[in-house]
Amino acid sequence: xxxxxxxxxxxxxxxxxxxxxxxxxxxxxxxxxxxxxxxxxxxxxxxxxxxxxxxxxxxxxxxxxxxxxxxxxxxxxxxxxxxxxxxxxxxxxxxxxxxxxxxxxxxxxxxxxxxxx
Amino acid sequence: xxxxxxxxxxxxxxxxxxxxxxxxxxxxxxxxxxxxxxxxxxxxxxxxxxxxxxxxxxxxxxxxxxxxxxxxxxxxxxxxxxxxxxxxxxxxxxxxxxxxxxxxxxxxxxxxxxxxxxxxxxxxxxxxxxxxxxxxxxxxxxxxxxxxxxxxxxxxxxxxxxxxxxxxxxxxxxxxxxxxxxxxxxxxxxxxxxxxxxxxxxxxxxxxxxxxxxxxxxxxxxxxxxxxxxxxxxxxxxxxxxxxxxxxxxxxxxxxxxxxxxxxxxxxxxxxxxxxxxxxxxxxxxxxxxxxxxxxxxxxxxxxxxxxxxxxxxxxxxxxxxxxxxxxxxxxxxxxxxxxxxxxxxxxxxxxxxxxxxxxxxxxxxxxxxxxxxxxxxxxxxxxxxxxxxxxxxxxxxxxxxxxxxxxxxxxxxxxxxxxxxxxxxxxxxxxxxxxxxxxxxxxxxxxxxxxxxxxxxxxxxxxxxxxxxxxxxxxxxxxxxxxxxxxxxxxxxxxxxxxxxxxx
Numbered sequence: 029x030x031x032x033x034x035x036x037x038x039x040x041x042x043x044x045x046x047x048x049x050x051x052x053x054x055x056x057x058x059x060x061x062x063x064x065x066x067x068x069x070x071x072x073x074x075x076x077x078x079x080x081x082x083x084x085x086x087x088x089x090x091x092x093x094x095x096x097x098x099x100x101x102x103x104x105x106x107x108x109x110x111x112x113x114x115x116x117x118x119x120x121x122x123x124x125x126x127x128x129x130x131x132x133x134x135x136x137x138x139x140x141x142x143x144x145x
Numbered sequence: 146x147x148x149x150x151x152x153x154x155x156x157x158x159x160x161x162x163x164x165x166x167x168x169x170x171x172x173x174x175x176x177x178x179x180x181x182x183x184x185x186x187x188x189x190x191x192x193x194x195x196x197x198x199x200x201x202x203x204x205x206x207x208x209x210x211x212x213x214x215x216x217x218x219x220x221x222x223x224x225x226x227x228x229x230x231x232x233x234x235x236x237x238x239x240x241x242x243x244x245x246x247x248x249x250x251x252x253x254x255x256x257x258x259x260x261x262x263x264x265x266x267x268x269x270x271x272x273x274x275x276x277x278x279x280x281x282x283x284x285x286x287x288x289x290x291x292x293x294x295x296x297x298x299x300x301x302x303x304x305x306x307x308x309x310x311x312x313x314x315x316x317x318x319x320x321x322x323x324x325x326x327x328x329x330x331x332x333x334x335x336x337x338x339x340x341x342x343x344x345x346x347x348x349x350x351x352x353x354x355x356x357x358x359x360x361x362x363x364x365x366x367x368x369x370x371x372x373x374x375x376x377x378x379x380x381x382x383x384x385x386x387x388x389x390x391x392x393x394x395x396x397x398x399x400x401x402x403x404x405x406x407x408x409x410x411x412x413x414x415x416x417x418x419x420x421x422x423x424x425x426x427x428x429x430x431x432x433x434x435x436x437x438x439x440x441x442x443x444x445x446x447x448x449x450x451x452x453x454x455x456x457x458x459x460x461x462x463x464x465x466x467x468x469x470x471x472x473x474x475x476x477x478x479x480x481x482x483x484x485x486x487x488x489x490x491x492x493x494x495x496x497x498x499x500x501x502x503x504x505x506x507x508x509x510x511x512x513x514x515x516x517x518x519x520x521x522x523x524x525x526x527x528x529x530x531x532x533x534x535x536x537x538x539x540x541x542x543x544x545x546x547x548x549x550x551x552x553x554x555x556x557x558x559x560x561x562x563x564x565x566x567x568x569x570x571x572x573x574x575x576x577x578x579x580x581x582x583x584x585x586x587x588x589x590x591x592x593x594x595x596x597x598x599x600x601x602x603x604x605x606x607x608x609x610x611x612x613x614x615x616x617x618x619x620x621x622x623x624x625x626x627x628x629x630x631x632x633x634x635x636x637x638x639x640x641x642x643x644x645x646x647x648x649x650x
Contacts, residue, residue, distance in 0.1 A: 048309055051419055051427060058428040061168055062435030069174045071532065071557050074440060074539030075260060076184075077174050078407050081433040082267045084167045084187055085414045087426050088274050090160075090198045091289075094421065095281035096237050097204040098288030099230065104281035109240045111277035114270045116244020117251070119191055122267055124252035126184050129260075132546040133177035135553055 076129045083122025089115035157424065159197040164428030166190025171432060177552050194425045195241075204233035257547040258504045261403060261536040262335040268406045269328035272387075275321025275413035276380065279314045282420060283376060286310075291420060308368045310420050315364035315376065317416030319383040324409040326387030331402050334391075335536055341396025349393060350457065356386045390456065397501070397578075399536045400444045401455045408437025440538050447532035447558075449584075449594035477613065480632035482644035485572075485607050488632075490649065492569035494525040496561065498598055499541050500534045502575020502609075506638035509548040512574065515642050516550065518649040527564070528555040529598055531579035562599055571603035573625075575638050577610070581623045590621055606631040609638050 069077050092115055095108025166186045173183015205228065255263050282289045283306070291314075292304035306314075333339035346352065363379035366372070394402055415430020445452050489495050497516070503509060516526040528550065534541045545555055565571060573580055576598075583590040584597045600606050601624075608631055625631055634641050 048419075051422055051424075054424050055415060055419070055427045055431055058164070058431030059435055061428075062171075062432040063439065065168060065171045065432070066436045066439045069171065070176060071443075071530075072539060072542040072552055072555060073174045073177065073180060074443075075264075075537060075543045076180065077171070077436060077539070078264050078403065078440070078537065079260075079267075080170055080174070080184060080187055081407060081411065081436045082264060082271065084170060084191065084429050085271050085410045085433040086274070087163070087167075087191065087194050087429045088271060088278060088414045088417055090194055090423055090426055091278035091282070091417050091421055092274060093195070093198045093237065094202050094289060095278060095285065096240065097199075097202040097233065098285055099205060099233075101285040101288070104285035104288070105233075107277045107281040107284075109236060111274040111281070112237060112240040113244045113247075114274040114277070116241045117248040118244075118267050118270050118274075119248065120245040121248030121252045121263075123184060123188050123191070124249050125255065125260075125263065126187075127181065128252060129257075129543055129546070130177070130180045130184060132257075132543070132549075133180070133552050134546070134549065135177075136551040 072133070073130075076126050079122055079126040079129065083119055083126060086115040086118035086122065089119065153201070156197050156201045159193055160423055160425035161428075163190040163194040163197070163425040166193065167425070167429050167432055171436065190425070199237070204230040204237070257544055258507060259336075260543060261399065261540060262332055264537060265328045265332040265335055265403055265406065268403075268410050269325050269332060271410040272321045272324030272326075272328060272406075272413060275410075275417055276318050276325060278417055279318035279321060279420075280380075282310075282314055282417075283318075289421060306371055311368040311371060312364060313416050313419040315367045315379060317413055317420060318376070319360050319364065319379055320409055320413040320416060322380055322383035323387035323390070324406055324413055326384045327391045327402075327409070328387075328406050330388055330391040331399060331406060334396060335399055335403075341399075343395045344392040346389070346393070349389065353386060353389055356382050356389070360386070393457070394455070396536070397533070398448075398455050400533055400538055400540075401441050401448075401452070403537045404437050404440035404444055405456070406437070408434050408441065411435075411437060444533055444538060447596060449592070449596070475627045477627050478629075478632050480607065480634055482634070482641060483648045484632060485634055485641075486645050486648035488605055488607065489519055489524060489570050489572070489645075490522050492519075492524050494527065494564075494568045495519055495570045495572055496565060496568050496600075496603065497526065497528045498571060498573045498576050498580060498600060499528065499530070499545070500574065500576025500579060501536060501540075502577075502611075502638055504535055504540065504544055504575070506575065508574060508639040508642050509544040509550075511639055511642045511646060513545070513548040513550050515646050515649065516554075518646055522649070526554060527561060529558065529561045530555060531558050531576065531596075531598055534576055534579055558596060558598060565599045565602040568603040569605065571598075571600040571606045573600055573606065573608045574642070575609065577623055578621070580625055581621065583621060583624055592621060601625050601628055601630070604630060607634055608632070609634045609636065609641050611635065611637065 089112060092108050092111035095104050096112050167190045170183045170187030173179045286292045286304045286306045291307050291310035293307045294305050296303040334341050360379050360382050363375040367375040391402060411430045411433025414426050415434060418426025418430050441452060445455055519526050528545060530541045542555060578592055580598050580600045581592060582601055584592045584595040587593060606625060610633060612635055626633060
């Protein structure tokens with residue numbers, strides 16, 4: 029006889045590594061770290077700061093990869109792949125443009141600069 | 146599809162390392178000397194996060210089976226066999242490759258003056274990616290490990306998503322959607338496809354607050370029932386509110402908007418990090434979220450306006466209407482490039498004050514040439530940067546760096562403001578409101594209380610401006626124009642500086 033019963037899902041659902049409170053703790057502490065680290069950024073580098081934070085916030089690619097790798101549901105797989113493309117644009121573009129900008133910040137070549145020509 | 150617990154805790158550790166790398170990436174930006182190393186830490190962290198995910202989530206082909214005995218005694222689930230799905234793997238790598246090519250080509254080609262647009266465009270991509278991931282997680286919760294239980298049904302089994310995860314997903318999707326549409330508007334305004342003028346809808350505050358409330362109610366409804374409609378409706382509303390929030394904000398308030406959207410993209414990543422229990426995403430989200438929030442705060446403080454008043458929008462429009470009336474003809478002095486060159490040659494110290502107009506005129510390179518010429522004449526040259534000069538935080542610093550101005554000649558407002566009194570020439574190029582002394586004296590001025598550069602204290606002020614008619618973004622007249630020690634240089638900024646360079650030879 030076939031009866032419909034809820035079945036436990038194998039895998040992560042049962043063996044969750046972290047509960048909500050431990051994740052929340054990481055989040056709250058990271059907010060404090062972020063607060064102090066960002067205040068120590070020199071104002072001259074605020075544009076590179078935006079570019080690099082933009083690049084690292086594309087760590088959302090982790091979720092996109094999970095969706096793209098999962099079998100069983102075509103729509104969510106394709107959404108995942110599109111998200112992988114978008115996040116990769118950001119990752120590569122963000123780091124590349126940051127590094128291009130940072131390479132431009134130079135100190136004076138000679139401390140007491142006499143006339144060059 | 147899931148690996149053993151040992152593998153998972155290894156992955157969790159790797160994500161934590163990635164998170165720490167991201168902290169070090171931002172830490173490196175405390176000085177230009179360490180910034181490149183910081184950026185490399187960021188790349189390493191990202192590589193760790195991506196490789197870890199690829200390894201622990203290899204696309205598998207498998208046959209799932211649900212068996213049930215007559216009395217419910219024998220329950221067998223799980224794949225019978227599984228192998229790596231090569232095609233899916235190649236698809237993923239191709240997706241990364243496509244993104245890499247587009248990203249790197251864009252980053253190489255973009256002009257430094259277009260940096261604010263680029264950052265806005267990049268923010269919109271993060272927002273859209275967050276939305277797509279949230280939708281994917283909603284459609285396929287098993288893959289994300291957020292299902293509490295699965296009800297086997299004919300056809301697709303129905304996975305009941307953990308309610309906490311549903312709240313996180315709902316919020317992540319909403320913040321992502323707001324980030325996306327808001328950044329698209331910010332991009333259009335910064336790129337000049339859309340007027341920088343504020344667009345004011347009637348009762349916009351009411352509409353916005355109502356929409357935000359509706360989104361929160363829908364998140365609760367979605368968490369409660371897992372119906373499709375609250376999820377889709379909240380997505381649509383979130384896209385709409387992102388649009389509505391940014392259209393009333395004027396062009397010169399864009400530094401705040403870009404920082405705010407930066408912050409949102411972080412919170413969206415953090416929300417999805419909660420869903421995936423991923424420490425790298427949570428740490429990054431918190432870092433980016435606080436970074437954007439702090440930058441918004443710095444920008445608002447530099448304009449002496451509250452964050453709420455900037456977000457409420459309409460600044461440029463209302464002030465311009467009021468400023469046009471009480472206009473009187475006052476005498477002012479006009480100078481030529483030769484006069485300017487002569488004055489600066491004789492000077493001991495010249496402080497250059499660049500603003501958004503310099504970026505528009507692309508005058509940074511010829512400005513540096515002028516600086517070099519002056520140095521040859523034994524003049525000390527310094528640059529003074531107001532925090533809100535330009536269209537994004539640090540905009541002027543990047544442009545000057547691009548033109549090879551050494552960063553130790555560039556000073557922030559509080560570090561250089563006391564020096565104007567001992568300076569022979571203040572050279573204002575493309576800035577206006579940030580030099581207006583009315584901010585210090587005139588309580589009725591819309592910019593009263595805003596910290597300004599004390600250019601009028603210099604012996605002579607050279608003020609490059611296109612014409613005498615126009616007013617700055619705040620729509621107020623600048624008293625500096627009419628002072629005895631001010632000489633107006635009326636011309637396109639780049640042309641004027643070119644002429645001064647010629648005159649300096």
